[in-house]
Amino acid sequence: MKSSIIDTIEKYETIIIHRHERPDPDAYGSQAGLGEMIKNTYPEKKVLLAGEEDESLNFLARLDDISDSEFEGALIIVCDTANKERICDQRYVKGDLVIKIDHHPNREPYGDLMWVDPEASSASEMIYELYLEGRKQGWELSDESARLLYAGIVADTGRFLYPSTTERTFNAAKELSQFKFDRSELYENMYKIPLNVAKFKGVLLQELIPRESGLAVFKITKEMLEKYELTADETQAFVGIAGDIEGIVAWVFFVEEDDVIRVRLRSQGPVINDVAFQFNGGGHPLASGAKVYSWDETEKMIEALDQVCLDFEQKE
Incomplete structure (x- = not known):
């Protein structure tokens, strides 16, 4: 499949690369890292990055204004996006051919070509492996491409702490780290948080009461966001907040927005993506997202998560 993707890229003059809405560093890293790689290898091609920008990720890359024409x-390439609904900029359907490159479970196949590898730590790791295949045909990896892919791998592995980190992950990181970019500056941009975000994180921890199942629940209302002058996107900064707390096996964030309640799920063992799939979402077994439309619906989701956690504890 990697060879087929490379052969397809060679055939097109214009290539537009997408990723998922509400991006994280892996979305940006894989999208922009692939874009830089194609530009370096085929300078005559027009390569554009699609989607709405996230200001907090401008240090990684800036995206393009793209006309309908x-x-x-x-050629459309969609990185790090499991389902069509989450593709940022739905004009991707106007392209001639669509390639899906993703590391999430393939619950919703789409595209004319699909390379899906749930064993990969990140989409950025996959793009690095695409480069390894492309080297046979003269593909080039620049310092900027390496910086972007390294950022994506670091972010999606939780700085190499998550179970998705494998030998191939470390091999990719080792090779990428040999390129010339400032890792200290990269880490600083990725992990620094404003004071108001840090204070709100303290409030959440202070009020945390784990459930008997080992599930921790965080409900963040619009009023709370306004009080601490936070955006819903900024709550992503502390999604791993409960990972080091003894007795917690999984945790869920409910973040209220104008017309939806966004859900972020993380786990230390219980498989949670099946629950996410029941509530308009999906993702990895230990890291998923979803969305619900009322606080009553969140209670149903909590019940389902409680059961998953209890079942896991019984097996242990």
């Missing part, structure tokens, strides 16, 4: 006859 530029989609006509273009």
Whole structure:
């Protein structure tokens, strides 16, 4: 499949690369890292990065303003996006051919070509492996490409702490780290948080009461966001907040927005993506997302998560 993707890229003059809405560093890293790689290897091609920008990730890359006409006859590559609904900029359907490159379970196949590898730590790791295949045909990896892919791998592995980190992950990180970019500056940009975010994180921890199942529940209302002058996107900064707390096997964030309640799920063992799938979402077995539309619906989700956690404890 990697060879087929490379051969397809060679055939197109215009290539538009997408990723998922509400991006994280792996979304940006895989999207922009692939874009830089194609630009370096094929300078005559037009390579565009699609989607709405996230200001907090501007240190990684800036995206392009793309006209409708530029989609006509273009190759579309979608990185790090499990389902069509989450593709940022739905004009991808206007392209000539769609390639899906993703590391999430393939519950919703889409695209004319699909390379899906749930064993990969990140989409950025996959893009690095695409480069290894492409080297046979003259593909080039620049310092900037390496910086972007390294950032994506570091973020999606929780700085190499998550179980998705494997020998292939470390091999990719080792090779990428040999390129010339400032890792200290990269880490600083990725992990620094404003004071108001840090204070709110303290409030959440102070009020935390784990459930008997080992599940921790965090409910963040619009009023709480306003009080601490936070955006819903900024709550992503502390999604791993409960990972080091003894007795907690899984945790869920409910973040209220204008028309939806966003759900972020993390686990130390119980498989949670099946629950996410029941509530308009999906993801990895230990890291998933979903969305619900009322606080009553969150209670149903909590019940389902409680049962998953209890079943896991019984097996242990």
